[in-house]
Amino acid sequence: xxxxxxxxxxxxxxxxxxxxxxxxxxxxxxxxxxxxxxxxxxxxxxxxxxxxxxxxxxxxxxxxxxxxxxxxxxxxxxxxxxxxxxxxxxxxxxxxxxxxxxxxxxxxxxxxxxxxxxxxxxxxxxxxxxxxxxxxxxxxxxxxxxxxxxxxxxxxxxxxxxxxxxxxxxxxxxxxxxxxxxxxxxxxxxxxxxxxxxxxxxxxxxxxxxxxxxxxxxxxxxxxxxxxxxxxxxxxxxxxxxxxxxxxxxxxxxxxxxxxxxxxxxxxxxxxxxxxxxxxxxxxxxxxxxxxxxxxxxxxxxxxxxxxxxxxxxxxxxxxxxxxxxxxxxxxxxxxxxxxxxxxxxxxxxxxxxxxxxxxxxxxxxxxxxxxxxxxxxxxxxxxxxxxxxxxxxxxxxxxxxxxxxx
Amino acid sequence: xxxxxxxxxxxxxxxxxxxxxxxxxxxxxxxxxxxxxxxxxxxxxxxxxxxxxxxxxxxxxxxxxxxxxxxxxxxxxxxxxxxxxxxxxxxxxxxxxxxxxxxxxxxxxxxxxxxxxxxxxxxxxxxxxxxxxxxxxxxxxxxxxxxxxxxxxxxxxxxxxxxxxxxxxxxxxxxxxxxxxxxxxxxxxxxxxxxxxxxxxxxxxxxxxxxxxxxxxxxxxxxxxxxxxxxxxxxxxxxxxxxxxxxxxxxxxxxxxxxxxxxxxxxxxxxxxxxxxxxxxxxxxxxxxxxxxxxxxxxxxxxxxxxxxxxxxxxxxxxxxxxxxxxxxxxxxxxxxxxxxxxxxxxxxxxxxxxxxxxxxxxxxxxxxxxxxxxxxxxxxxxxxxxxxxxxxxxxxxxxxxxxxxx
Numbered sequence: 080x081x082x083x084x085x086x087x088x089x090x091x092x093x094x095x096x097x098x099x100x101x102x103x104x105x106x107x108x109x110x111x112x113x114x115x116x117x118x119x120x121x122x123x124x125x126x127x128x129x130x131x132x133x134x135x136x137x138x139x140x141x142x143x144x145x146x147x148x149x150x151x152x153x154x155x156x157x158x159x160x161x162x163x164x165x166x167x168x169x170x171x172x173x174x175x176x177x178x179x180x181x182x183x184x185x186x187x188x189x190x191x192x193x194x195x196x197x198x199x200x201x202x203x204x205x206x207x208x209x210x211x212x213x214x215x216x217x218x219x220x221x222x223x224x225x226x227x228x229x230x231x232x233x234x235x236x237x238x239x240x241x242x243x244x245x246x247x248x249x250x251x252x253x254x255x256x257x258x259x260x261x262x263x264x265x266x267x268x269x270x271x272x273x274x275x276x277x278x279x280x281x282x283x284x285x286x287x288x289x290x291x292x293x294x295x296x297x298x299x300x301x302x303x304x305x306x307x308x309x310x311x312x313x314x315x316x317x318x319x320x321x322x323x324x325x326x327x328x329x330x331x332x333x334x335x336x337x338x339x340x341x342x343x344x345x346x347x348x349x350x351x352x353x354x355x356x357x358x359x360x361x362x363x364x365x366x367x368x369x370x371x372x373x374x375x376x377x378x379x380x381x382x383x384x385x386x387x388x389x390x391x392x393x394x395x396x397x398x399x400x401x402x403x404x405x406x407x408x409x410x411x412x413x414x415x416x417x418x419x420x421x422x423x424x425x426x427x428x429x430x431x432x433x434x435x436x437x438x439x440x441x442x443x444x445x446x447x448x449x450x451x452x453x454x455x456x457x458x459x460x461x462x463x464x465x466x467x468x469x470x471x472x473x474x475x476x477x478x479x480x481x482x483x484x485x486x
Numbered sequence: 487x488x489x490x491x492x493x494x495x496x497x498x499x500x501x502x503x504x505x506x507x508x509x510x511x512x513x514x515x516x517x518x519x520x521x522x523x524x525x526x527x528x529x530x531x532x533x534x535x536x537x538x539x540x541x542x543x544x545x546x547x548x549x550x551x552x553x554x555x556x557x558x559x560x561x562x563x564x565x566x567x568x569x570x571x572x573x574x575x576x577x578x579x580x581x582x583x584x585x586x587x588x589x590x591x592x593x594x595x596x597x598x599x600x601x602x603x604x605x606x607x608x609x610x611x612x613x614x615x616x617x618x619x620x621x622x623x624x625x626x627x628x629x630x631x632x633x634x635x636x637x638x639x640x641x642x643x644x645x646x647x648x649x650x651x652x653x654x655x656x657x658x659x660x661x662x663x664x665x666x667x668x669x670x671x672x673x674x675x676x677x678x679x680x681x682x683x684x685x686x687x688x689x690x691x692x693x694x695x696x697x698x699x700x701x702x703x704x705x706x707x708x709x710x711x712x713x714x715x716x717x718x719x720x721x722x723x724x725x726x727x728x729x730x731x732x733x734x735x736x737x738x739x740x741x742x743x744x745x746x747x748x749x750x751x752x753x754x755x756x757x758x759x760x761x762x763x764x765x766x767x768x769x770x771x772x773x774x775x776x777x778x779x780x781x782x783x784x785x786x787x788x789x790x791x792x793x794x795x796x797x798x799x800x801x802x803x804x805x806x807x808x809x810x811x812x813x814x815x816x817x818x819x820x821x822x823x824x825x826x827x828x829x830x831x832x833x834x835x836x837x838x839x840x841x842x843x844x845x846x847x848x849x850x851x852x853x854x855x856x857x858x859x860x861x862x863x864x865x866x867x868x869x870x871x872x873x874x875x876x877x878x879x880x881x882x883x884x885x886x887x888x889x890x891x892x893x
Binding site: 194195197198200223226227229230231232233235237246248249250251253259260262284285286308311314315317318319321324326327328356357358401402405406407483 | 667694726731
């Protein structure tokens with residue numbers, strides 16, 4: 080039992096206020112009571128609200144959000160409304176308090192089973208920077224870029240929860256000027272600051288999801304770090320795209336913030352020229368005013384503004400399914416690296432250091448072009464909440480461990 | 487109960503002999519006894535052997551092979567040995583016969599839950615043909631091609647079982663000479679004849695699977711048709727690879743043929759020059775002498791020989807995991823289009839018709855550059871079996887249904 084001296088149980092200024100209420104999966108470490116039992120919790124203040132004893136519904140005693148996600152929008156909304164009631168009406172304080180567990184005492188897990196993972200490339204500033212770095216004498220954007228949200232499938236099985244160590248990948252790369260590739264640990268290990276969208280309700284094969292049905296399918300958002308080995312990626316990617324340069328790990332934040340919590344963060348979205356084809360025309364404002372922060376060993380190195388994205392998540396889902404591809408509970412799609420127009424808003428090291436030519440200087444005086452062993456990257460984000468406060472998406476963090484010895 | 491007048495219950499010349507014994511998931515249609523109950527069966531002769539009543543093991547009463555696949559190589563081998571004994575020793579005829587159900591009377595289902603789906607590009611002749619078609623004035627193979635098996639992730643959720651209708655996908659394409667894209671049904675719908683490999687036992691994050699451990703992880707093979715909308719693919723694929731041009735459907739055969747059944751089909755594999763990096767060096771002969779046949783509306787249009795592949799499946803798995811990517815039960819990886827050196831051995835229409843310039847003539851006198859609505863494509867394959875007969879991988883078939891109306 081946890082002492083709670085105020086109701087709602089939220090310290091002043093907490094970004095986990097009652098306007099946030101993100102969902103996740105937690106357990107209590109051994110040898111605590113019910114140790115190891117994974118179940119659904121909602122973050123509030125400094126605590127996790129243990130839903131399973133409060134709701135007479137097995138779906139909250141599950142080790143993933145999958146069952147809850149599949150129930151659909153009315154269930155999501157009704158559950159959120161009931162939790163809000165329980166946490167704000169003083170009448171419930173006595174009954175609810177025993178189910179508030181200090182967040183510092185629980186372990187957080189991958190919140191859902193990742194079905195298919197798609198990664199998009201939706202930031203105009205990111206795509207333009209990449210074009211300028213790799214094709215300095217050509218038009219930065221490729222001909223298709225303003226007509227569709229470019230995307231590709233990534234590896235669902237290596238999506239890991241925040242905190243999971245990231246072992247530096249080994250692979251083939253071709254050093255500059257070399258004829259043939261060499262094998263060894265990546266020497267250009269990078270990050271990509273992204274926002275991920277979690278599909279709750281799937282869609283059948285052959286039936287595109289119309290753009291206006293976005294919120295009937297997508298439950299919420301996570302932060303996502305699409306770790307990228309630029310040297311492996313550069314050598315392998317022609318003609319079929321990234322593979323091992325990305326598939327070693329993709330980290331996501333443990334809390335899934337419901338779209339409903341982001342009502343006050345919804346903005347119109349960047350103007351699009353040319354006008355998208357009809358199936359991609361926005362019907363509602365689904366750009367999101369999320370302020371992302373990227374810290375490397377504690378030094379904030381970037382502040383990407385998600386509101387500057389060219390393609391919005393409703394457009395991404397409409398595009399992903401326009402060919403009739405089905406979707407499933409647990410599908411995850413990433414926005415692609417979030418970069419804003421200002422150099423301080425770039426969401427990857429390759430942009431921040433302009434392909435390694437302008438190293439970053441960290442607070443300890445050291446410099447970085449790409450990640451070194453032992454480096455820790457932490458991304459966090461906040462957004463305006465409906466009650467006038469700011470809410471947090473939590474954080475996604477990971478530390479680079481040395482490559483395993485080459486066999 | 488099914489009348490079986492010989493033991494083993496295999497008609498002369500059947501490619502489903504006791505040296506084959508592929509695994510699948512079947513049910514009996516309503517209103518038959520146990521209608522709709524999906525469970526594991528093994529194809530033998532013209533029947534399916536219903537394993538669940540014969541083995542006192544719940545894993546055979548499951549609606550997918552997943553549990554069986556996860557058990558590992560000793561279990562796979564022991565089960566196969568026991569089934570062989572049951573089907574060959576006349577002593578068992580009385581006990582086993584009631585569990586032989588005519589294959590014509592059962593429905594076959596997707597045999598396993600597809601975890602991650604990867605598609606490779608391992609045929610030298612296919613990659614060379616594609617290079618010659620799209621880059622006629624350049625070296626057909628890109629610089630990386632002979633150094634690694636090029637691959638990328640596809641959509642696991644749209645892998646479907648043979649017989650599932652394939653709805654013509656709609657999407658963006660840019661007609662030749664046009665500045666901007668248009669939206670509509672694909673007009674260049676193609677096939678890719680491939681062999682798929684099914685991972686039974688996964689591997690942990692951070693631990694590459696050494697090439698010699700291939701058969702400890704991969705249970706068996708399927709035939710795979712990687713349906714491809716060439717016009718959608720061409721417009722969307724830069725710079726991140728294929729996406730909607732492939733993700734609308736990938737069909738696999740319902741029977742998974744165990745690697746163990748293919749012992750007599752194992753051959754040394756095509757010589758590789760330059761020698762691959764150490765992690766890709768073959769330690770055992772895992773090229774497979776499979777003779778594939780592709781029929782379009784009943785006319786055989788190609789006979790791709792799988793033994794001509796440049797990269798072999800043991801190399802594919804070693805590459806897929808060399809960066810530390812984990813694998814899971816149900817991971818599926820395709821070989822890429824199988825094309826042999828002869829024009830009659832090309833595994834896609836884009837090669838067979840040389841990008842539509844040399845249409846195929848079918849038996850009914852009609853011609854095809856790409857697929858038309860109503861077309862049926864059926865791929866099958868045979869291989870030498872250990873008992874001197876030929877075994878079959880079964881078939882993967884699909885019929886093109888018209889595109890849905892553009893919204």
